[in-house]
Structures are given as structure tokens and as C-alpha cells.
Amino acid sequence: MTVAGKTERVLVLNSGSSSVKYALFIGEERLASGIVERIGEPGSPVADHEAALDIVAGELADRNLGIDSPELTAIGHRVVHGGTDFTEPTLITDEVTAKIEELVPLAPLHNPGNLAGIEVTRRLRPDLPQVAVFDTAFHSTISPAAATYAIDRKLAERLRIRRYGFHGTSHAYVSREAAALVGRPGCNVIVLHLGNGASASAVSGGRCLETSMGMTPLEGLVMGTRSGDLDPGVLLYLARTGGMSFDEIDTLVNRESGMRGLCGENDMRTVQERLAAKDPDAELAFSVYCHRLRKYVGAYYAVLGVVDVIAFTGGVGENSPLVRQTTLDGLEALGIAVDPERNRRGKGVISPDGTAVKVAVIPTNEELEITRQTLAILPRTKRP
Numbered sequence: 001m002t003v004a005g006k007t008e009r010v011l012v013l014n015s016g017s018s019s020v021k022y023a024l025f026i027g028e029e030r031l032a033s034g035i036v037e038r039i040g041e042p043g044s045p046v047a048d049h050e051a052a053l054d055i056v057a058g059e060l061a062d063r064n065l066g067i068d069s070p071e072l073t074a075i076g077h078r079v080v081h082g083g084t085d086f087t088e089p090t091l092i093t094d095e096v097t098a099k100i101e102e103l104v105p106l107a108p109l110h111n112p113g114n115l116a117g118i119e120v121t122r123r124l125r126p127d128l129p130q131v132a133v134f135d136t137a138f139h140s141t142i143s144p145a146a147a148t149y150a151i152d153r154k155l156a157e158r159l160r161i162r163r164y165g166f167h168g169t170s171h172a173y174v175s176r177e178a179a180a181l182v183g184r185p186g187c188n189v190i191v192l193h194l195g196n197g198a199s200a201s202a203v204s205g206g207r208c209l210e211t212s213m214g215m216t217p218l219e220g221l222v223m224g225t226r227s228g229d230l231d232p233g234v235l236l237y238l239a240r241t242g243g244m245s246f247d248e249i250d251t252l253v254n255r256e257s258g259m260r261g262l263c264g265e266n267d268m269r270t271v272q273e274r275l276a277a278k279d280p281d282a283e284l285a286f287s288v289y290c291h292r293l294r295k296y297v298g299a300y301y302a303v304l305g306v307v308d309v310i311a312f313t314g315g316v317g318e319n320s321p322l323v324r325q326t327t328l329d330g331l332e333a334l335g336i337a338v339d340p341e342r343n344r345r346g347k348g349v350i351s352p353d354g355t356a357v358k359v360a361v362i363p364t365n366e367e368l369e370i371t372r373q374t375l376a377i378l379p380r381t382k383r384p
């Protein structure tokens with residue numbers, strides 16, 4: 001990608017709850033990337049996001065690709081919660097950061113880290129355009145029927161309680177790749193983004209119709225440390241009868257639940273090793289994980305009416321043949337099947353030839369998508 005004959009260089013920062021991922025692109029080519037993990041965890045040498053960003057800046061400088069480089073065109077930031085204010089990539093100003101700050105209560109694990117990244121790079125490079133790309137943006141097209149919780153409407157409006165959805169840059173990128181795979185931009189896709197956080201989406205002709213995360217990134221699928229769907233009555237019971245405080249319940253459902261809560265382990269690789277040794281806790285955890293996922297596949301089949309592609313992505317989706325096989329087992333009557341050999345290879349189409357639904361493994365690339373969206377708004381903004 002060039003503007004005025006110059007190849008664009010974009011630095012992408014993906015600050016998460018406990019990690020910072022970065023990538024430097026020249027056009028669409030990834031020049032360098034890395035990750036700083038375990039921020040703020042006990043015993044970790046990385047105390048907070050500022051410390052993590054220092055490490056990122058150091059790693060880039062070591063490769064002569066420093067944040068101070070005059071060749072840098074822009075910096076793109078992943079921001080998890082954009083509320084209803086932000087449905088497009090947005091040039092960052094003081095007003096924009098103030099609004100992202102206002103949204104912290106809706107994504108307490110994520111937005112503070114995103115803001116820390118923005119503050120550091122704006123201080124270092126006040127001359128550069130910096131763009132926020134929101135996880136929620138791709139899901140802003142879901143209908144009121146899908147976005148509305150069945151609670152008092154006035155209260156919900158006052159407190160901005162509705163379903164927003166997350167991992168939007170991944171769902172956008174992967175659903176577009178899925179459409180390219182079948183050569184039909186108008187097709188219907190179910191995307192299963194299975195990382196540490198996990199979410200599903202139903203996409204028709206590039207428009208998102210449904211997604212499994214809600215007001216916060218806690219609803220939906222079973223995740224590494226998050227419960228996903230839970231009867232809201234459980235939370236009331238924990239407070240009233242279990243004697244737990246709100247903070248304790250928050251920690252329980254966000255950090256001590258999901259796979260970790262069920263079997264003490266949030267890394268799917270280790271869960272699978274324990275499965276092979278017939279560990280009963282790992283067996284239950286794995287079956288709960290795949291059962292929940294299967295329920296969402298069925299639900300989104302009904303939302304879409306016709307499904308052309310089911311796309312697996314994220315660390316688990318891209319690397320676990322066992323999750324893919326177990327989740328979709330026995331769905332031949334719906335036109336869904338997994339070819340064992342293709343599934344083991346785990347690249348591109350993994351369904352047998354001739355089935356109605358193509359099942360595919362499509363690696364996500366949130367950083368490339370953020371680069372594209374960052375560059376897409378630059379011509380409309382004032383450049384240095």
C-alpha cells in the first residue's frame with residue numbers, strides 16, 4: 001500500500017488484559033512482531049502495561065525499527081470496548097481517549113490496558129496519526145432482537161446495558177477470508193474464534209447478525225478462565241447465600257472459571273494431555289467446552305438459515321483437531337462433516353468434498369486487519 005509513492009509503515013499495538021502484542025507492517029507485510037505476557041501476575045517481571053510497553057519499545061529499537069523511526073506512518077491500537085459511540089476506526093484525540101475511559105466499567109479487564117498503550121505512544125509520537133480499532137465495531141450491525149437483553153428498557157438505556165460483542169476485527173477478517181475461500185462475498189459464515197477469550201459469530205454477506213459475547217466479554221462460550229453463559233440466578237445466589245462480595249464474584253467468573261475452574265488448567269494443550277491420560281476433571285472440562293460450542297453452532301445455523309462455511313480460528317481453533325472433531329461430530333444431517341485426515345493437517349478446508357457446509361481452519365490476523373483499518377481512514381484525516 002503506498003500513498004504519494006511512499007510505502008506505509010504501521011505499528012499495531014494489541015494491549016490485552018495481561019499481554020501486549022505488537023506488529024510492524026510495511027504495507028501488508030509483517031516486518032516484526034512479538035508479545036509481552038503475564039503483565040501484573042504474581043512473580044512476573046512485568047509489573048504493569050507501562051513496563052510492558054517499555055519492553056516492546058526496546059525490542060523494536062533493537063531491530064532498528066524504533067517507535068521514534070521517522071519512517072513510521074501511523075500507529076493502530078486495538079481497543080476492546082467502543083460502546084455505541086465508536087462503530088468505525090477512529091483517529092485518536094483527547095476527546096476520543098476520554099470516551100474510551102468512560103467505557104472502562106464495561107470492559108474493566110481490557111480498556112485500561114488499551115488506554116495505557118495509547119497514552120505511551122501518544123507521548124512518544126505526538127506527531128503521528130494514531131487510530132483506535134474497536135473490537136465491538138464489527139458487531140454494531142446486529143439487530144435490536146439480537147442486541148437487547150430482556151430487562152427493563154429504561155434502566156438498560158440509562159446504563160447502556162445491551163449486547164455489544166467482541167473480537168470484531170478477528171470475526172471481520174476471518175469471515176472475509178471464508179467468503180474468499182468459497183468465492184462468494186454474499187455467503188453465510190459461522191466464525192468460531194477460540195483463543196483464551198472465545199466467541200462465535202453469524203455473518204451474512206459480510207454483515208454480522210449475531211455474536212456470543214454480550215455487554216462484556218464474559219457471555220457465551222466456555223473460555224480459558226471465563227465462565228461464559230451462566231444463569232444470572234447463580235450470581236445472586238453466590239452473593240446472597242454464598243456470602244461473596246461483588247469483587248470476589250467478578251474474580252471468580254472472569255479469572256477462576258472456564259477451563260481453569262473446571263480442571264485447574266486454562267491452556268488447552270495441557271487439558272488435552274490430561275485427556276489422553278483419562279483424567280476425569282479434564283474430560284468433564286473438555287466435554288463442557290465442546291458441548292457449549294456445538295450449541296452455538298446449532299443456534300447460528302438457525303439464525304442464518306443456510307450456512308456455507310464454518311470457520312475455526314484463534315489458538316485453539318487453529319491448532320486443536322480434537323476440539324473441531326468433537327464439536328461437529330454427528331451433524332451430517334445438517335450437511336456438516338469433518339474429514340479426519342484433512343482435520344489432522346488443519347489448513348484450509350477440512351470437510352470432505354461434496355458436503356453442503358465447508359468447514360475450514362482460517363488463521364486469524366487481527367494485526368493485519370487493524371493495519372488495514374488504520375490506513376483506510378488516513379486519507380480522510382490530516383496527515384503530518
Ligand SMILES: Nc1ncnc2c1ncn2[C@@H]1O[C@H](COP(=O)(O)OP(=O)(O)O)[C@@H](O)[C@H]1O
Nearest residue numbers: 194195196197266267268269314315316319320
Ligand atoms: N497445539 C495446540 N493445541 C491445542 N490448543 C492450543 C495449541 N496451541 C495453542 N493452543 C491454545 O490456544 C490458546 C491461546 O490462543 P490465542 O488465540 O493465542 O489467545 P489470546 O489471543 O486470547 O491470548 C491457549 O489456550 C492454548 O492452549
Ligand SMILES: CC(=O)OP(=O)(O)O
Nearest residue numbers: 016166167196197217
Ligand atoms: C475481548 C476479549 O475477550 O479479548 P481476549 O480474548 O484478547 O481476552
Ligand SMILES: [Mg+2]
Nearest residue numbers: 195196197314
Ligand atoms: Mg486474541
